[in-house]
Amino acid sequence: MSTSMRAVELVRFGDADTAFAIRELPRPAPGPGQVLVRVLATSVNPLDLQTRRGDYRDQVVLPAVIGNDVSGVVVETGPGADDFQPGDEVWYLAPMFAGQGTYAEFHVVDQALVARKPARLSHVEAAGLALVGVTVWEALVERAGVRSGERVLVHGGAGGVGSVAIQVAAALGAEVVTTARARDHEFVTGLGADTAIDFSAGDYAPQVRALGGVNVVLDTVGGDTLARSPEVLADRGHVVSIVDIPEPQNLLAAWGVNATYHFLFVSPGRAKLEAVGRLVDQGGLQPVIGAVLPLADVAQAHALLEGGSGRPRGKIAIAVQSWMTSTSPPRC
Template identity: 85%
Template structure:
């Protein structure tokens, strides 16, 4: 095995087309309780865009390798790492802002954070689900404690997080309302959304209130969502936000409905991955992969996720943008949306 590895390193904060450089770095060595994973796939998330822009520059020293999703194969184990053997297929969410990221051919992780990859998923699918899956699990199960028969409003249902949240809320027995552009309504209803509202053609609040309101709001879009959520919440409703919101917002109306607000920054863990894997095995959750790009095109992947167009005229796809780090087993197995390899 080579002692070096290829990475896409973040060398400067700012625009995607100047932020990254291809580098050869020493291949990491697993320490006690750790495993070395050959990264077959990773993905791009809004957190990566924020990191690249410099939103977290106090926590990120340049140059560095970013990225948090991994699906791959264990190639080496450290002392005391007995949960896995070389050749095991694993997936995980890497610790955020702690150690090397996942835009790399190899990655070291504490074995307690990794889980065996669900057999129904290809590596690109598993990589596309790790961070968003853990995030929506924390949001809807651990924080909002969604119950059977409740109504959940998922903002941004056609996105990577929203598409997973619609499915998880449905699996929990909730009625799902989501906001999405009209061109995406068939897509989100195919995921299990009961009602889709076009946020681009009118105010979503009166439409949600006409339904009788909701018990839970999942905010994936930011803006004035926190301020307006009490307008659609039932008494003792819950709001879960996944978005950094630097501007002050007036939450006075939240007292009128006894609202509870939660703010989620996902934390890795095997138990959450195993719970998600059981939903995958039962056919209740499938990753939605809108595009697959090679590691060398990480800047293009960032541009697509930001909603820009590439030199080939491609625009942001529905669902997740996955990154094929190695060519092994990269096409989806048919459980997610069709992916186009670049």
């Protein structure tokens, strides 16, 4: 096996079309407790856009390989890494801002963060689910404690996180309300949403209150969502936000409904991946892959994700191997 690999490096902060360069880099070697994985697919997340723009420049030293999702095959194990063998198909969420990212042909990771890939998913599908799946599980299950019979409001239901959150909330037995553009209403109700509200056509809050309010709000869109959530929350409800908050918001109204706020920057871990994988294998969750691009087109993938109302539904995946570029990904 070659001692080098192809990777896409972030060479400057800024616009996608000038930020990246394709490089030949040394192939990493696994240390104690680590596995070397041939990356078959990764994906692009809003976190990657923020990193590329320079939002985390204090934690990223250029040039850097970024990216966090992986689905691939173990090719080598380090000393003491006995949980996996070469040939095992795995998926995981790489640690953020720690070592090499996943826009590369190979990646080294601690075996404790790795899980076996769900058999029902292709590598492209698994790579599109790793970060968003763990994020939704931590948000709805570990933070908000969603229970059967509750009502959950998912902001941005047609997006990468939102499309997974609708399915997970429905699988937990919750009634799901989501905000989405009118053209996406059939799509989000097909995922399991009971009610879809067109946020672009007027104020969503009166429509949610007419339903009786909600027990949980999942904020994937930012803006004034935190300040306005008490308008739709039932008493002792939960708000979980996965969005950076650039400007202060007045949360005084939250006292009136005894609201609990959770601010989530997700952490990787095998247990959460296995929980998401079980839901997949039970038929309760299917990732939505809106586009698949080759590794060389990472810049284009970033531009697609930044495309506003014209961006694809669900996730944008990166097929690291050229034979995996179909929008109907092969099972491999």
